[in-house]
Amino acid sequence: MKLSRILSNHKDISRKQANWLIASGRVAVNNAICTDGAAEVDRFASVQMDGSTLQAAEPAHYLMLHKPAGFLSATLDNTHRTVMDLITPELRPDLHIAGRLDRASTGLLILTNDGRWSRQLTEPRIKIPKVYRVSTAYPISPETPHRFAEGIWFEFEQLTTSPADLDLLTPCEARVTIYEGRYHQVKRMFHAVGNRVTALHREQMGNIRLDDDLAAGEYRPLTAEEINLMPD
Numbered sequence: 679m680k681l682s683r684i685l686s687n688h689k690d691i692s693r694k695q696a697n698w699l700i701a702s703g704r705v706a707v708n709n710a711i712c713t714d715g716a717a718e719v720d721r722f723a724s725v726q727m728d729g730s731t732l733q734a735a736e737p738a739h740y741l742m743l744h745k746p747a748g749f750l751s752a753t754l755d756n757t758h759r760t761v762m763d764l765i766t767p768e769l770r771p772d773l774h775i776a777g778r779l780d781r782a783s784t785g786l787l788i789l790t791n792d793g794r795w796s797r798q799l800t801e802p803r804i805k806i807p808k809v810y811r812v813s814t815a816y817p818i819s820p821e822t823p824h825r826f827a828e829g830i831w832f833e834f835e836q837l838t839t840s841p842a843d844l845d846l847l848t849p850c851e852a853r854v855t856i857y858e859g860r861y862h863q864v865k866r867m868f869h870a871v872g873n874r875v876t877a878l879h880r881e882q883m884g885n886i887r888l889d890d891d892l893a894a895g896e897y898r899p900l901t902a903e904e905i906n907l908m909p910d
């Protein structure tokens with residue numbers, strides 16, 4: 679929300695007066711004077727005018743979970759355990775998942791209450807790399823890296839996937855990097871080249887790598903550096 683609107687919502691003042699008060703240096707955002715009424719201020723920032731609080735900062739949460747197999751990437755489900763069962767109850771109500779993993783898939787899952795931030799990770803338009811270690815039922819054919827790089831036609835969505843990278847690790851294992859996050863994307867890409875994924879583990883999203891110190895089922899807050907999502 680614009681800073682001037684936060685003032686006019688809290689005080690009996692017009693947007694014009696709010697802009698004037700802000701321009702006069704009487705308003706602070708996160709304890710620093712802000713003179714721009716058009717500045718975007720979210721619910722995680724505090725706002726004071728003449729030293730009195732107009733908006734208290736809500737705590738923002740950014741968590742990295744090592745998702746084990748068998749847990750649904752959902753906030754609520756009647757049949758299956760969800761990843762929320764792994765998170766301390768006090769944090770659960772506000773959190774959402776930034777990029778789901780299938781129930782059988784494992785690895786990096788990010789949970790947050792900051793929707794503006796998580797959209798940077800999940801918005802297909804913003805090409806954030808997502809890195810997966812994949813095991814397959816059959817040896818990966820020599821033409822697979824080329825097919826992935828060209829993009830795979832998805833009949834249901836009527837689209838071709840963005841170019842993806844494939845590094846062969848062993849005949850039946852690869853590291854695959856995709857730049858979108860479509861439904862069952864990696865499994866469907868392998869299916870399209872006549873193969874089948876038997877295990878899928880997400881290692882990285884943007885510049886956020888799954889911490890080797892986290893055992894399956896464990897989580898930790900992201901560091902300030904990790905919260906700065908954009909890839910190098």
Ligand code: URA
Pocket residue numbers: 778779780781783861862863864865866878
């Ligand atoms: N692609 C898949 O097929 N499954 C996942 O869980 C993630 C990417």
